[in-house]
């Protein structure tokens with residue numbers, strides 16, 4: 433039987449951990465990025481398009497909470513910048529939003545007029561393929577993708593399980609050495 437080299441084990445370990453670890457994404461990649469963008473390339477959607485969001489990851493907001501807030505809204509309210517009936521309101525300028533499902537999340541500024549000036553953000557969350565591979569991915573239904581309801585216990589549980597499976601796989605590999 434072929435022996436596993438130390439480097440291949442390391443590579444596999446990297447593979448498992450890089451795919452199972454939940455990440456925190458600081459909005460805009462830096463503090464105080466939640467503001468009216470100065471240009472198109474400065475917009476948060478420009479940043480979001482270059483970022484990979486996975487179920488279990490969190491969005492981290494850091495800004496002056498006395499001047500602004502974050503509203504999670506429907507797609508329609510995102511497009512029209514309607515702040516009157518948000519799904520969630522986040523105040524305080526320093527908070528995390530856990531991404532519990534795949535699909536788009538829509539955020540707009542709660543400050544008067546800011547959304548119309550481009551202070552808005554779409555985060556599209558991808559489902560993690562490796563969780564399907566282990567057969568424990570909560571398959572998101574189409575309703576979940578658009579709807580405001582989430583299943584927190586299920587996804588965080590899945591992440592724990594996934595991590596557990598990674599450790600088991602790693603243990604098995606090390607045993608083979």
Ligand SMILES: *[C@@H]1O[C@H](CO)[C@@H](O)[C@H](O)[C@H]1NC(C)=O
Pocket residue numbers: 512514515516517
């Ligand atoms: C904003 O949304 C509310 C609730 O859905 C609705 O009653 C209102 O007409 C909307 N306002 C605009 C300007 O679209």
